[in-house]
Amino acid sequence: MTKLTKSMMIIALTFVLAFSFTTVFEMEAMAEDEYHISVIVKATDSDFWQQMMTGAEVAEQVNENVTIDLLGPPSEADIAQQVAIVEDAVVGQPDAIVLASTSSDATVGAVEMAYEQGIKVVLVDNLIETDMYHTFMATDNIEGGAIAAEEFSRLAEEEYDIDLNEKVVGHINAMAGVQVLIDRSDGFIDRITELNPDVEMLDPRYVDNRIPDAMSAAEDIILGEGDNLGGFWANNNHTGVGVAQAIADADAGDQFPAISFDADPQQIDAIRDGYLDATIVQDPFAMGFDGVMNAIKAIEGEELPDFIDTGATLVTQDNLDDDEIQQLIDTDLRSEAILEEYGM
Numbered sequence: 001m002t003k004l005t006k007s008m009m010i011i012a013l014t015f016v017l018a019f020s021f022t023t024v025f026e027m028e029a030m031a032e033d034e035y036h037i038s039v040i041v042k043a044t045d046s047d048f049w050q051q052m053m054t055g056a057e058v059a060e061q062v063n064e065n066v067t068i069d070l071l072g073p074p075s076e077a078d079i080a081q082q083v084a085i086v087e088d089a090v091v092g093q094p095d096a097i098v099l100a101s102t103s104s105d106a107t108v109g110a111v112e113m114a115y116e117q118g119i120k121v122v123l124v125d126n127l128i129e130t131d132m133y134h135t136f137m138a139t140d141n142i143e144g145g146a147i148a149a150e151e152f153s154r155l156a157e158e159e160y161d162i163d164l165n166e167k168v169v170g171h172i173n174a175m176a177g178v179q180v181l182i183d184r185s186d187g188f189i190d191r192i193t194e195l196n197p198d199v200e201m202l203d204p205r206y207v208d209n210r211i212p213d214a215m216s217a218a219e220d221i222i223l224g225e226g227d228n229l230g231g232f233w234a235n236n237n238h239t240g241v242g243v244a245q246a247i248a249d250a251d252a253g254d255q256f257p258a259i260s261f262d263a264d265p266q267q268i269d270a271i272r273d274g275y276l277d278a279t280i281v282q283d284p285f286a287m288g289f290d291g292v293m294n295a296i297k298a299i300e301g302e303e304l305p306d307f308i309d310t311g312a313t314l315v316t317q318d319n320l321d322d323d324e325i326q327q328l329i330d331t332d333l334r335s336e337a338i339l340e341e342y343g344m
Helices: 003-032 047-061 079-091 108-116 141-158 179-195 211-228 237-249 265-273 284-299 323-329 331-341
Strands: 035-040 066-071 096-099 120-124 135-138 168-173 229-234 258-261 278-281 307-309 313-316
Touching: 035 047, 035 079, 035 284, 047 066, 047 284, 047 331, 066 079, 066 284, 079 096, 079 108, 096 108, 096 284, 108 120, 120 284, 135 284, 141 179, 141 229, 141 258, 141 278, 141 313, 168 179, 168 211, 168 237, 179 229, 211 229, 211 237, 229 237, 237 258, 237 265, 265 278, 265 313, 278 323, 284 331, 313 323, 323 331
Parallel strands: 035 066, 035 096, 096 120, 120 135, 135 307, 168 229, 229 258, 258 278
Antiparallel strands: 278 313
């Protein structure tokens, strides 16, 4: 074998080895770009949180390098179970956690542990009592409650010929001690008393986020207050459904206004049927989709704003069938539009 041939073989071998090492490094880099994100909702028994999970699934579809876990307790009342789910997620060492925490304090320890371990944390819907997170995405619930109060006052005067200063308003509250619900009801009460200084807001009836209990509480108020009742404020989806059922059973749809928060299918049906006048619609789909997208940005080192307002929209019979509203409340339409946007 000539020296030239040996030299050529050495050069070729060097090239092959260099290419091999480069390929290995590239494969390792590609492996590092695979992201694992845990998405944890407040409850799996709620259409609202199902919409958030759908949004997260669509985000997974448009990001081939992302794998998500969808987690959550059966009910928002299962706070201890949600805490355990968050703790288990942290043990699994995902790249990021997108969390809708029911409690403002119970999940703090687990979230802080995640943050300290380098796991990116995106909070949605409910802000917890820590600053160890990368962004917080939510509805401005105080503003949402105020929008509801303004529409409630307008309806009472213009549609029902009711002077709220001479009436009481029933307040059906999903759960005590949950900050988003506190903010919504504070926004509603502050604005409605500003517009109607002598209105009497009844003490909240807490129903443990159960539709049958919300229905029962509303029935008690309808029977107990009679003609003195000026309407109902229900501060989430399950309370809205329960109030609508009570109004339907009492055949009281034409007697006073009733407004809720969120947009479960039963609430939309109740608006069409006249048992709810309006509901304030959040954007749980965006909380899931944008929550995952923002988690990816955080993983890749992008700085995120402290707060992202996901919006609050008044939905009534008049605008229910508008394209913009249908996109907001119909997750199938929303999913199709996003997947088409991404060429899928």
